[in-house]
Amino acid sequence: TVSSLPIIFDKSSWHIWRRVTVTGVDDGVDDGNVEFTVVASVLRVADESDAAFIDAAPANVSVVNADNGDVAGINVGSVVGLPIEEGGSRASFTIAMASEPPSDVQICCHP
Numbered sequence: 001t002v003s004s005l006p007i008i009f010d011k012s013s014w015h016i017w018r019r020v021t022v023t024g025v026d027d028g029v030d031d032g033n034v035e036f037t038v039v040a041s042v043l044r045v046a047d048e049s050d051a052a053f054i055d056a057a058p059a060n061v062s063v064v065n066a067d068n069g070d071v072a073g074i075n076v077g078s079v080v081g082l083p084i085e086e087g088g089s090r091a092s093f094t095i096a097m098a099s100e101p102p103s104d105v106q107i108c109c110h111p
Contacts, residue, residue, distance in 0.1 A: 028100035030072040073098035
């Protein structure tokens with residue numbers, strides 16, 4: 001995310017550097033490092049004498065949101081009821097995704 005408050009410069013503060021904060025977001029997805037561009041633009045000027053600043057946008061800033069190690073996979077949890085018997089006894093286990101998938105994942109279990 002990018003700090004979203006507008007930055008306002010006036011006659012007394014035009015020369016003072018302002019900080020823009022870019023914060024990495026953990027998306028839980030095994031998507032590797034994600035590159036994006038932060039674009040700064042002039043929203044408005046106080047009057048027409050400042051109109052030259054409308055087209056004077058600063059350079060874009062390239063940023064990489066580094067993946068923190070999310071790995072696609074399926075985790076198998078506890079197994080209950082083993083061993084099973086031929087007479088119809090049952091066992092069960094739990095499964096969960098190791099990271100958030102970008103779309104639905106359907107899992108089938110079979111012998």
